[in-house]
Amino acid sequence: MGTTQLESVPEPKYWHLKTVLTEALDSEFSVGQVLPNERDLAARFGVARATLRQALEQLELEGRLQRRRGVGTTVAPPRMGVAVDSEQYAWPGAPGDAWQPVDCTSAVPSAAVAGLLGIDRDTRVFTVRRSRVTHGQPVAAELLHIPDASVPELSAIDAPSGAARARAVLRELQRLPIEGREQAVELGSAGAEDARELDRLPGSPVLVVTTRFCAEGRTAAVSVATYRADTCRLTFGASGGVEIHHEPGARAS
Amino acid sequence: MGTTQLESVPEPKYWHLKTVLTEALDSEFSVGQVLPNERDLAARFGVARATLRQALEQLELEGRLQRRRGVGTTVAPPRMGVAVDSEQYAWPGAPGDAWQPVDCTSAVPSAAVAGLLGIDRDTRVFTVRRSRVTHGQPVAAELLHIPDASVPELSAIDAPSGAARARAVLRELQRLPIEGREQAVELGSAGAEDARELDRLPGSPVLVVTTRFCAEGRTAAVSVATYRADTCRLTFGASGGVEIHHEPGARAS
């Protein structure tokens, strides 16, 4: 007698919800449109609000939705392509790069950064904070760590902070002959400071791009940049920058 | 009389929990060690299980923890560096690349892929499925889309599926002179099929790497590869591959 194994793999409700919502977004909504609020949506689908939220969270992760506290949930535009390696042989701060210096401090680096720089844990480095804005929207926040040895002319000069100071450090960096660099991309979550700068809540998913700049046979600087994962698609090796685009994430089951 | 604005920004419990757990992981746990189960942990911290889970989810996102249903939560090893552009001027399937062909089918592409390939929505393409394994662990699943025009010798031959077929298509592709390629990285969530192949649950976060291969002035192939975001750090421009490493994600508040 066959126990026919009905529904051998019952699909979770939130997963099914996500599918339904994705189709609705594709066919019935346009970019910028606001969705009904979470309580109404949950009622409409006959699920608890927490379950509905689980679906919305994934859609936000995939860049389909944008949620803002006190405002509502809107349909997100397609992710923007952000060139990450357009200046293969240029220092940060070279003319025309997409970053804007914000501040500069001098302090001992974290153990991780010290390791990348190949210096002792208690050697001071310049830390330049920069931000990257595209289409009027903040897309990334960066901490650029530069050992004193890379900018010897500056090691003993005046006030070691402020945007002007940041520009001075970057200007000094240009004098070194750049030899190469390597990058890594991984998933992270925004810390409090980055979150504020990116206009997101702490813990939001970010793409962390770590870049090691090489000159004179050693590591001359290390950049740790956090990009908003919801709105950005990082491009590598593209000339123009905005060539690849397609819907990411969940492929049909 | 001063309403002194105590706790002007009360930190969410799960955020504080995450901080505490992170410190505990750094100091008191070693890789592979299993944590107490979620109910016990929640009780120990005096929070609901859902709240504890919110903290664990973020730590898993950051690659600090690994959770497996029916087994438990363990301390994850540092993310492995995975070279994504080591073969800048080689086709997929060239000797020594890290991928293993699994299958090959012939079908019409999705609208997104058709757009990247610059072909009509109803033109059939070869779709080669490949998987990438590092240190005995699956790290990525790929769909490689190749228009018939890129492998003209094969367009009218026998059974269009199977791993042998996949190898034949890749072999044929090598004959084209490769001209360049561009890549993009974005966040996505694993579909059912990729999830199975990556040994994760559907919806798990993945890094989607889209690559456009150019030859003879057009797009000769498009690859969409999904990497496990929890275990992988994608490296670009590195010679060896395993040079950059540091703790990602949440920077101190």
Added chain:
DNA sequence: CAGTGGTCTAGACCACTCT
């Protein structure tokens, strides 16, 4: 089978944004 993480519920209150 016992124990684990995964899903789901029906509430409650809070922080924020707009009007």
Added chain:
DNA sequence: GAGTGGTCTAGACCACTGT
């Protein structure tokens, strides 16, 4: 102040892994 998303609770049951 009204309405939104964000956090949190205390339960329940399910799916999976091991023994």
